[in-house]
Every structure is written in structure tokens, then in C-alpha cells.
Amino acid sequence: MQFHLTPEQVSIQDAVRGTLADNWPMERLHQFADNDQDFDPQSWNALMELGLAGVLVPDSGMGLVEAALICEVAGEAAASGPLIAQLLTVGAVAASDNEDAKAFLEGLTAGTTVATLAIDSEFVQAASSAALFLARDEAGGLRLIEAGEGVTIEPVASTDRSRPVAKVSFGAVKSHVLFPAGHPMVDRIRDAALVLIAADALGGAQHCTDVSVGYAKERVQFDQPIGRFQGLKHQLAHMALDVEPARAFVWYAAYAWDAGLEDAPRAAAMAKAHLSEVYTRSTRAAIAAHGGIGYTWEYGLNYWFRRSVANRAWLGSPAEQRQRAAELAGW
Amino acid sequence: MDLSYGEDAERFRGEVRSFLKEAWQPGGARGAELAELIRAFRRRATDQGYLYRAIPRQYGGSQQPVDVVRAQVIREEFSKARAPMEVGGNGMSMLVPTLLERGTDEQKDLFLRKTIEGDYVWGQGYSEPGSGSDLASVRTRAELSPDGSKWIINGQKIWTSQGGYATHMFMLVRTEPDAPKHDGITYLLLDLNQPGVTRRPIRQMTGEGGRNTFYEFFFDNAETPVSLQVGERGKGWYVSRTTLKHERATIGSADGLGRQFSKLVELAQEMGRSKDPIVRDRLAQIEGAVMAHRYTSFRLFSCNAAGEDPGPVQLMMKLLLTETGHEIALLAQELIGEAGLTEPAGAGSGQTNMARGPNKWLDQIMGSLGNSIAGGASNIQRNIIGERGLGLPRDLALSAEK
Ligand SMILES: Cc1cc2nc3c(=O)[nH]c(=O)nc-3n(C[C@H](O)[C@H](O)[C@H](O)COP(=O)(O)OP(=O)(O)OC[C@H]3O[C@@H](n4cnc5c(N)ncnc54)[C@H](O)[C@@H]3O)c2cc1C
Numbered sequence: 257m258q259f260h261l262t263p264e265q266v267s268i269q270d271a272v273r274g275t276l277a278d279n280w281p282m283e284r285l286h287q288f289a290d291n292d293q294d295f296d297p298q299s300w301n302a303l304m305e306l307g308l309a310g311v312l313v314p315d316s317g318m319g320l321v322e323a324a325l326i327c328e329v330a331g332e333a334a335a336s337g338p339l340i341a342q343l344l345t346v347g348a349v350a351a352s353d354n355e356d357a358k359a360f361l362e363g364l365t366a367g368t369t370v371a372t373l374a375i376d377s378e379f380v381q382a383a384s385s386a387a388l389f390l391a392r393d394e395a396g397g398l399r400l401i402e403a404g405e406g407v408t409i410e411p412v413a414s415t416d417r418s419r420p421v422a423k424v425s426f427g428a429v430k431s432h433v434l435f436p437a438g439h440p441m442v443d444r445i446r447d448a449a450l451v452l453i454a455a456d457a458l459g460g461a462q463h464c465t466d467v468s469v470g471y472a473k474e475r476v477q478f479d480q481p482i483g484r485f486q487g488l489k490h491q492l493a494h495m496a497l498d499v500e501p502a503r504a505f506v507w508y509a510a511y512a513w514d515a516g517l518e519d520a521p522r523a524a525a526m527a528k529a530h531l532s533e534v535y536t537r538s539t540r541a542a543i544a545a546h547g548g549i550g551y552t553w554e555y556g557l558n559y560w561f562r563r564s565v566a567n568r569a570w571l572g573s574p575a576e577q578r579q580r581a582a583e584l585a586g587w
Numbered sequence: 588m589d590l591s592y593g594e595d596a597e598r599f600r601g602e603v604r605s606f607l608k609e610a611w612q613p614g615g616a617r618g619a620e621l622a623e624l625i626r627a628f629r630r631r632a633t634d635q636g637y638l639y640r641a642i643p644r645q646y647g648g649s650q651q652p653v654d655v656v657r658a659q660v661i662r663e664e665f666s667k668a669r670a671p672m673e674v675g676g677n678g679m680s681m682l683v684p685t686l687l688e689r690g691t692d693e694q695k696d697l698f699l700r701k702t703i704e705g706d707y708v709w710g711q712g713y714s715e716p717g718s719g720s721d722l723a724s725v726r727t728r729a730e731l732s733p734d735g736s737k738w739i740i741n742g743q744k745i746w747t748s749q750g751g752y753a754t755h756m757f758m759l760v761r762t763e764p765d766a767p768k769h770d771g772i773t774y775l776l777l778d779l780n781q782p783g784v785t786r787r788p789i790r791q792m793t794g795e796g797g798r799n800t801f802y803e804f805f806f807d808n809a810e811t812p813v814s815l816q817v818g819e820r821g822k823g824w825y826v827s828r829t830t831l832k833h834e835r836a837t838i839g840s841a842d843g844l845g846r847q848f849s850k851l852v853e854l855a856q857e858m859g860r861s862k863d864p865i866v867r868d869r870l871a872q873i874e875g876a877v878m879a880h881r882y883t884s885f886r887l888f889s890c891n892a893a894g895e896d897p898g899p900v901q902l903m904m905k906l907l908l909t910e911t912g913h914e915i916a917l918l919a920q921e922l923i924g925e926a927g928l929t930e931p932a933g934a935g936s937g938q939t940n941m942a943r944g945p946n947k948w949l950d951q952i953m954g955s956l957g958n959s960i961a962g963g964a965s966n967i968q969r970n971i972i973g974e975r976g977l978g979l980p981r982d983l984a985l986s987a988e989k
Contacts, residue, residue, distance in 0.1 A: 379928045413930040415949065421928055477721035480984045487966045536920070540913065543792070543956045547719050547964055548746045548801075551792050551957050558792035561953070569925045575865055 259507070261325070268308065269325050275302050276333040282556050288336055289417035289559065295370070295385030296336040303330075303337070304367025312347025312448070313365070319514035320448055323347075324455035324506055331459025334418040334559045338372040338381045340452040345371035345390045348398060348445050352434040357400050360388060374401070374424055375446065376571055383409045383422040390445075391426065395437035398445060402430040416566035418559050444513070447524035449571055451509045454524075454531035457567045458499070458506050460560045461531070461538035465495045467557070468545040488545060495541050498534045505530065522584040529577035535564040590885070596656050603664040606635055611670040625671045626704070637661050638673050639703050641687060646699035655892040666842065676749055678702045678709030682757045685774075685829050689818045694776065698755075710747040710779070712758030712804065713827070719746075720967050722759070723769045723824055727806060729760040731813070738762075738775055738816065740783070740809040748961070750786055750802020753779055763821050774823035776815040783809030793953045794930070844908060847951070848877045851915055851922075854945060858922050869918050876911040880904070899976030906968040912955035919948040927952075 261269075279299040288296050308326055311318040323343045330339050346364045349357050363369030372386035375398075380389065389401040401407065406429030414420035435441040469492055472483030482488050509527035512520040539561040543550035550557050568574065592600075610631050616624050632638045633649045640658060642648020651657075665672050673679055683702060686695055701707040718724045727742025740760060747753065756777045763771035779786070785805040790796040818826035852870060855861040861870075883900055890897040920927060926945040959965045973979045 377925060379925060412928075413932075415928055415930050415946075476717075477719065477724070478985055479721075482720075484984055485966070485982065487969060491966075536917070540956060544959055544965060547960050548714065551960060553790035553792055553794065553796075558953075561792065565920065565927050565949075565952070568920065569927050573921055573924055575921055 259504070259511075265322065265325055268322055269329050271306050272303065272308070272326050272329040273332070275306060276329065276335055278302070280333050280335055285334060285336075285418060285556065285559055286554075293385075294414075294420040294422065295338075295382040299335065300337040300367065300370070303335070303339070309342055309346050309367050310350075310365045312343050313350040314347075320451055320510040321507060321514055323448070324451055324510040327452045327455040328459035328462075328506070331456035331563070332463045334460065334463075334563055336418050338370065338386065338419065340449060340456065341371050341373035341381065341386075341390060342367065343452065344373065344445055344448055345388060345400070347448070348390060348434050348441065349400065351441055354400075354432050354434055357432040357434055360400070364388070371400075373449065374426075375449070378423050378425060379412075379421040380424040381419045381421050383424050384411075389424070389426075390434075391431075392442075393431070393433060393437070396442065397437040397439065398434045398442050399431045400434055401426060402432075405430060416562045418563055419566065421566075443521065446571070447521050448513055450524040450528035450577070451506065451513060453567050453570055454509065454527040455506050457531040457535035457564065458502055460563055460567070461495075461499045461502070461535045464538040464542035464557065464560055465492070465499050468492055468495060468542045471546055491541060491545060495538055495545075498537055502531055502534050519584075522581050525577040525581040525584065528571070529574040529581065532564075532568040532574045532577075536568055539564045592656050592660060596660050599657055600660045600664060603637065603661055604668075606632075606637070607664060607668040607670050611668055628671060629673075629704075632670075637665075642683070642699060642703065643695075646695055647703055648699070655888060659888060662842075674703060674705045676708060677711045677757075678707060678755075681711060682709050682776075685757070685817060685826060688829055689826055691814070693814055694817065698776070707754050708749055708752045710744075710750050710753035710756040710802070710804070712744040712747060712756040712777070714746045715743055716745050720964055722827075723772065725759050725761055725772060727758070727760045728764070729762050729773060729775060732810075735813065737810045737812055738773075740775070740777070740806040740811065743803060743805050745801075745803040746789070746961075747802045747804060750804065751788060751798030751800070753802075755779055756804070757817070759823050759827055762823075766821060769824045770821055772823040772827075773820050774817040774826040775811055776817065777809065777811045779804070781809060783807050791957070793950065844877055844880055844911060847912075847915060848874060851919060854919060854922050854948065858924070858945060860922055866918070866922070869921075873911065873914050873918060876907065876914065880907050880911065883907075899972065902968075902972050902976045905962065906965055906972065909955065909959040909965060912951070912958055916952040916955040920952055923948050 276299070279302040284296070284299065308322075310316050311322040311326065312320065326343070327340055342364070346361070349361050349364060352358070360369055364371055369388060370382065370386045371388040371390055372380055372382050374380045374389040374391040376392070387403050389403070389407070391399055391401050393399045406427040408425045408427065410423040412421065412423050414422075469483070472488060472492055473481055475482045483492065506527055509520070509523040512523045539557065542557055543561065546555070546557065549555050572580075611628055613621060613624055629638055633647070636649045636651050639648035640651035641653075642650065644650045662672070679702065683699065686699060698707060702709065713722055713725070715725055715727060717726060727740065727744060729738040729740045731737070732739055738760070742760070744756070744758060747756070756779055758775050758777060759772050760775055761771050762773040765771070777784075783806060785807070786802050787805075788796055788798070788800050788802050791800045817823075851873070852861065855866050855870060860866045883904065887897050887901055887904070923945040927949060929946055931943040931947040931949055963971075970982070974981055
């Protein structure tokens with residue numbers, strides 16, 4: 257049995273973390289949040305240059321575990337860009353036998369062709385910058401829609417400022433069927449998306465915990481670092497208790513998907529539900545642990561808060577996921 | 588036990604009702620016209636003895652004998668008729684009671700009327716970058732001018748609500764740097780429109796900036812006459828305690844929570860979720876807290892009317908309110924679903940009265956976080972309940988504190 261990270265997996269996370277530290281510091285996030293762009297080419301390109309967009313290609317030697325590790329770090333940094341969609345689209349196109357779609361594979365894997373997710377929701381990240389939309393067809397299969405004709409994009413005020421959404425609808429579009437309705441990959445891609453959203457939430461919740469613990473060691477009130485007060489210390493311990501054990505849960509959900517285990521769909525739903533709750537709790541607890549400064553825009557916790565709102569609603573709320581999980585368990 | 592207010596109160600209710608029917612007819616008035624109407628209405632309602640009851644007539648109040656039952660009837664009827672009550676803000680809720688108790692005649696003369704008529708807007712100058720929960724550690728300095736006529740103020744205040752509108756500030760400043768920390772503070776009133784004062788908005792996590800957010804203030808030899816010191820020099824901490832008690836009482840208003848809960852039920856209905864057993868269960872759970880809060884406020888009200896001490900429960904009202912606010916936020920987030928992916932129209936502009944969809948709940952979902960910090964963070968409330976309410980010993984690290 258091997259149920260902890262290998263050195264290779266650790267180095268993937270280190271590489272992504274380092275790249276985002278260099279290319280996505282808080283100043284950039286602040287700038288991005290207030291401009292009208294829905295995509296940041298610089299940090300995206302830097303991330304894509306790591307050559308990791310192909311982790312879900314069937315013969316890459318990697319899989320959803322590695323994808324989850326990457327998305328976790330993106331969540332930590334509140335990275336911009338439709339990373340989850342990109343990884344899924346590369347995986348879906350590579351696994352499909354639609355030759356027209358496969359023509360995009362090289363650009364997708366390099367990250368020069370940007371793909372975004374338009375499944376089960378009209379709200380789509382990076383909609384005006386993506387070249388491809390991973391979407392359903394009328395029958396419920398998976399198709400790849402090309403940007404341009406037939407794609408209507410209506411700007412909205414996005415709650416999540418790190419990955420802004422727009423409202424997208426599809427008319428007479430140019431599209432390529434990847435998997436027809438009923439093909440197992442249709443559900444598997446959705447399940448993988450749930451796991452990656454959970455991974456992003458894990459990273460975000462970890463970030464909120466780290467920032468709060470760090471602040472509690474620095475901030476002095478009553479001549480003491482506030483972390484000395486048992487009330488706050490216990491609250492921070494609870495934050496850690498929420499996040500740290502959830503890490504192996506996300507790994508399991510990703511591993512179950514890779515290994516094609518029978519309970520993979522249920523693990524995905526449970527992970528999405530659980531981590532959405534953890535993320536919501538963590539962002540709220542982090543703001544409380546900071547006091548006034550936590551309630552400001554400038555300090556930046558609000559970006560993670562906003563991202564937690566988006567992750568929670570995306571592809572079904574925790575209550576909906578738990579409902580599915582109960583059904584899948586046959587309760 | 589008897590929840591009716593008694594015959595006398597009901598007769599009084601009839602009077603208030605007929606007054607309102609005749610006196611409050613805003614029609615379609617808007618903007619400046621509406622503002623003038625409200626002003627005139629408040630004046631009439633005050634003449635009638637319905638508003639500003641604790642304030643002497645000479646300062647623009649109606650100078651009524653203390654009668655919490657009548658005050659409650661007035662609140663209920665005004666709220667039913669959607670008629671304007673007293674002006675809001677920290678000036679009315681915190682400064683006015685302080686001046687009534689501790690102010691000099693000159694201070695009352697200068698400030699009461701202008702405050703209740705809304706001409707003066709007050710910022711609460713307590714928190715500083717280094718002093719929040721540990722308020723008694725304020726470092727903003729005030730020194731007497733050589734001739735002893737003025738306080739010269741240097742330092743910084745932060746998180747000042749209404750800071751963009753404030754004309755004045757009531758503030759805690761350090762005047763005796765060598766005294767024990769609670770005994771070196773003086774309570775001052777300050778005109779903010781002077782060269783020594785610089786203000787700057789701080790954008791809130793809601794995105795709100797401009798005038799609708801909290802502010803920071805920098806004091807660079809700002810001046811205020813010694814006559815605008817409230818209470819004795821070095822006793823400002825104790826002067827401020829009167830006001831903080833008051834703030835808790837206003838934040839703890841039961842009507843607001845009840846209204847918010849009704850809106851939550853409406854949201855569940857609007858989103859087609861009110862028949863969902865999970866949602867019904869959570870709604871009913873929240874309503875349990877709302878009812879506990881409401882009836883406790885009745886209890887406090889009753890004790891208050893009878894002049895009895897209700898005990899520790901009064902220390903719990905703020906935390907109960909804000910904790911329930913978090914529960915409401917979490918359920919609202921579930922109910923609005925994908926609507927939460929977009930911000931409500933007017934977010935960040937303070938225009939909260941425009942027609943908006945379910946995502947308007949984002950204001951509450953985020954705002955509930957601010958409510959838990961403003962006016963004493965939740966852990967400080969917990970300490971107060973534990974120490975003052977339950978008589979538990981003070982934390983060792985805090986044992987030197989008052
Ligand atoms: C929306 C809003 C409006 C405000 N308006 C005003 C205003 O008009 N005027 C004004 O003066 N101030 C205002 N404030 C400031 C508010 O009073 C302070 O933010 C609050 O008192 C907390 O102080 P702080 O921010 O310095 O946090 P800190 O005191 O640094 O607290 C940080 C964390 O440490 C915890 N902590 C601190 N001490 C202890 C302890 N002994 N035991 C356990 N935990 C502890 C706190 O609970 C919190 O979680 C406002 C704040 C907000 C959010």
C-alpha cells in the first residue's frame with residue numbers, strides 16, 4: 257500500500273506553487289479582480305509551461321490524483337484561469353475517438369488553446385477568452401464547442417473575482433461530439449470535475465487556515481500574541497481539524513476515479529459536498545479570526561471567500577451532492 | 588405572565604395610530620422633497636411626545652417620563668406604518684446617551700439638537716490599528732496646548748463606520764501616557780472639518796468603497812477646545828462604557844432578526860425549496876434561535892420596565908444575534924444556489940434598495956461576518972459572558988485587565 261504522496265507528486269506541487277508565487281502574488285490578484293478581463297494570460301502561460309496540462313491523458317502515467325494535487329495548489333493561490341476545465345478537456349479529448357476534436361489536442365495540452373467548462377450551468381469561467389467549451393449535447397452526451405458563431409456571451413458581475421464567469425448560451429454552434437449520451441465517460445468527466453473542485457476547495461481552506469495561524473502569531477492585543485488566547489487557539493485548531501483530515505479524503509476520491517473503483521462516483525459527490533462545507537467554514541472562520549482587517553478588500557481574504565461561494569454552487573450544492581450520495585449508497 | 592401591554596398602552600396605541608394616519612402621508616415624494624417631509628414629520632412626532640423621549644425639550648427632544656411600554660408601542664406602530672423613527676447612526680445610539688448622562692450644558696447645547704435633526708453625523712473613534720479588542724490600549728495622543736485651552740491630537744483611528752458622512756467624532760485618546768492604561772484615556776468630541784484631519788475610505792470585502800464603507804482617520808495636530816472633553820480628564824474609559832452598553836442594546840434589536848428570518852422563509856418559497864424536508868428542518872432550527880432571541884428581548888424589556896436586573900442573559904444578546912446571522916447566511920447560501928455566482932446589482936455602490944434577485948442575499952452572507960466583529964468581536968462577547976456573566980476567573984494573560 258502507498259497512500260501518501262510520492263516524491264514526484266510532491267515536486268509537482270512544489271513546481272506549481274513556485275510558479276504561482278512568482279506569477280500570481282496578491283498584487284496581481286488585486287489588479288486582476290478590478291479589471292474587466294476574465295482571463296490572465298501571463299500566469300496561465302507560466303502554469304502551462306510546466307507541461308502539466310496532460311495529466312489526464314490516459315497514457316501519461318498520471319491521473320486524477322495528480323490533477324487534484326495541481327488544482328489544490330491553484331486553490332491555495334486563488335489562481336486565475338479555467339484550470340479544472342483545461343485538465344478535464346485534455347483528458348476527455350484524448351480519450352475520445354473523434355478525430356476532428358483530436359486536432360485540438362496539441363494546443364490544449366500546451367495550454368495555448370484554452371478550454372472552459374459549460375456543463376450543467378450557464379455560468380462559465382473565462383468565457384470570452386476560451387477557444388473551446390466542454391459542454392453537453394442535447395441528448396446529454398459530451399461535446400466540444402468551438403468559440404465564435406452561435407455562442408452568446410453575456411457579461412455578469414461575477415462574485416468570484418479570481419475566476420470570473422459570464423452567462424453563456426449556445427445556438428447553432430460548431431461542435432464535436434466526444435462521447436454520446438450514455439457513454440460512461442460522460443459521467444466520469446462530471447465526477448472528475450467534482451473531485452477537482454473539492455481539491456481547489458482543499459487548497460483554499462488550507463490557505464485560510466495558514467494565513468489565520470500566521471496572523472495569530474503576529475497580532476498582539478492585551479500585550480499578547482492573540483494566538484495565546486485559548487478561545488482563538490481552539491478555533492484555529494478546529495480550522496486545522498477541518499482541513500487536514502480532508503486532504504486524504506480528496507486523495508481517495510481521486511484515486512478511486514483513477515482506479516475505476518465502483519464507489520468512485522459516490523466518493524466524488526461526497527468529497528465535493530464535504531470540501532465545499534470545509535471551505536465555507538474556513539473562509540468565515542478566517543475572517544472572524546482576523547477581526548476588522550479580515551473584513552477589508554485589501555487584505556484579500558475576500559477572494560478566497562468569493563471562490564468558496566463559487567465552488568459551493570458549482571455543479572451542485574453540498575445538499576444536492578449528499579442527496580446523490582445517499583441514493584448511490586442505496587439508503 | 589401576561590404578554591399584553593395593558594389597557595392604558597392599548598389606548599395609547601390608538602392615539603399613536605390615528606396620529607400616524609393623519610401625519611405620515613409620504614405619497615410619491617422622492618429625494619429632497621421626501622427628506623423635507625421626513626424632517627417635518629419628525630418634528631411633529633416629537634411635539635407629540637413620540638420621538639426623542641429621553642431628550643429635554645430645550646435640546647429638541649420631547650422630554651417624556653421613562654415608559655418602556657409606551658416606547659415599545661411607538662416602535663411597533665411606527666414600524667407598521669413604515670413611518671420614520673429617530674435618526675440612526677452612532678451619534679444617536681451612542682453619543683447622545685453619553686452626553687445626556689455626562690455632558691456639560693454647553694456640550695448638550697452644541698450637539699444634541701443638531702444630532703437628532705441629522706445635521707451632525709458622528710463617527711465612533713475608538714479602534715486603532717493596534718487597538719481593537721484591546722481598546723484600552725489606544726495610542727492616539729492628545730496634549731494640552733501651552734495655554735491650556737485646546738487638546739492637540741495626533742494619531743490614527745480606523746474602521747470608522749459612516750466615516751464618509753461624519754461631520755464629528757467622539758473619540759478615545761491617550762492623555763496620561765504614564766498612568767495605568769485604563770486611567771490614561773480621555774473622551775473627546777472633535778469637529779472633523781479641519782486641516783489637521785485626513786480621512787480615507789477602506790474598501791470592504793463586499794467590494795463597497797467610497798462613502799459607503801468604513802474609514803480611517805489621521806490626526807496631525809488636530810485641535811479641539813478643552814470644553815469638548817466629556818467627563819474628567821483620564822476618565823474617558825469609564826465614560827465610554829456608558830455608550831458601549833447602549834450599542835449592544837441597539838444591535839440586539841429583535842424585530843430586525845425576525846424580519847430577516849421572514850425574508851429567509853420567503854426566499855425558500857421563491858426558490859421552490861420550502862417543501863424540501865432538509866430546508867424545512869434547517870429553517871425551523873434557525874427559527875428556534877430567532878424565537879429564543881425574541882422572547883428574551885421581551886424578558887429584558889419587561890425587567891427594564893420593572894427596574895429589575897435580568898442577569899447575565901443581557902450579555903448574550905449580541906452573540907446570539909450574530910451567531911444566528913451566520914446560520915441564516917449559510918442557509919441563504921444553500922437556497923440561492925447558482926444565483927450566488929453573480930453579485931447583486933449595485934454591489935459596492937451602497938444602493939441596496941434597487942430591485943434585485945436572490946443574489947441580494949450576498950449582502951447578508953458577507954455582512955453577517957462584519958456584524959460579528961463590529962461592536963466587540965465574538966470572542967470578546969464570549970469572554971464577557973464567561974467572566975462577567977458566569978463569574979469564571981479571568982484568563983491569566985488578561986488578569987491585569989479591567
Ligand atoms: C463592519 C465594521 C464596522 C466597524 N465600525 C467601527 C466604528 O465605527 N468605530 C470603531 O471604533 N470601530 C469600528 N469597528 C472596529 C471593531 O470594533 C474592531 O474590529 C473589533 O473590536 C475587533 O478589533 P480588531 O479588528 O483590532 O481585531 P483584534 O482585536 O486584533 O482581534 C483579532 C482576533 O483575535 C481575537 N481575540 C482578541 N482578543 C482575544 C481574547 N482576549 N480572547 C480570545 N480571542 C481574542 C478576536 O476575537 C479576533 O478573532 C468596526 C469593525 C467592522 C468589521
